[in-house]
Amino acid sequence: MSTPAKKKIFVFGASGHAKVVIDIIEREGLYDIAFLVDDAPDMHGRTMYNYGVLGGKKDLLLHREEVEGGIVAIGSNRARKAVAQWLEENGFRLVTCIHPAAEIARGVVIESGTVVMAGAVINSDSYIGRNVIVNTRASIDHDCVICDSVHIAPGSTLCGTVSVGSGSFICAGSTVIPNLTIGKNVIIGAGSTVIRSVPDFSLEAGVPAKYMRTLEEF
Incomplete structure (x- = not known):
């Protein structure tokens, strides 16, 4: 019997904290990471652990059909809350890792x-x-x-x-x-x-x- 394909998610953030979150997702084995998202223009087009940084919020909206949900990998409480609220307001499901x-x-x-x-x-x-x-x-x-x-x-x-x-x-x-x-x-x-x-x-x-x-x- 074939193994069901894992659901694809994104990681919002491409900093040091995101490195730890990526490692958790890989070790937990419940999801595949499709791409990273970061609003900082200098991060666009870069890679982290072989995952490409897609771009910011506008880019994510263009690729929403490719993912089942995502996780916010931002250390700042205020920034993490703001991004999470935006994601949910725009119909993205937040996963737990x-x-x-x-x-x-x-x-x-x-x-x-x-x-x-x-x-x-x-x-x-x-x-x-x-x-x-x-x-x-x-x-x-x-x-x-x-x-x-x-x-x-x-x-x-x-x-x-x-x-x-x-x-x-x-x-x-x-x-x-x-x-x-x-x-x-x-x-x-x-x-x-x-x-x-x-x-x-x-x-x-x-x-x-x-x-x-x-x-x-x-």
Whole structure:
């Protein structure tokens, strides 16, 4: 019996983050990458890992019949959210990519457009929203809620029953103790230890983490 052809998808982004996403797609083996898309004019016509960069959004619209959907490979939360919204408004389906070396426990829900990288652990009954990055060796314990367009950076640890609001960035090597709420559009500085809940639009850093300043949406 012949093996069914894999569905073809695109990767929106052609930066270093896209390299990692491409590797996950190849290792997961669920899709074939048709091409990359990037709005930066200097990327058009280039290749990354033998995949051609088609062009930007207008070029993608001309080739929409060639793909079943795609994934946004952009590290910036704000930019990733904007591109994902444009894609969905124009009828493109967003896929989810999970590295085979990630550990996903029972009861976990992972929404569309999210990428889970190698060595990440997501424990029981946690919820991961849309267009989230759970980066290399990040650990999310039981009953956490990670809202849309969040980035949990490499080596970060969220203990049980932590909530992270939309658009927030938990930087590399940070730890959040149990039962806390991190608001929306928050940045937690690299290596910080968060021991109290954090309000929306805040930058906090340190051990223990302290308020640094108020942020606009980033």
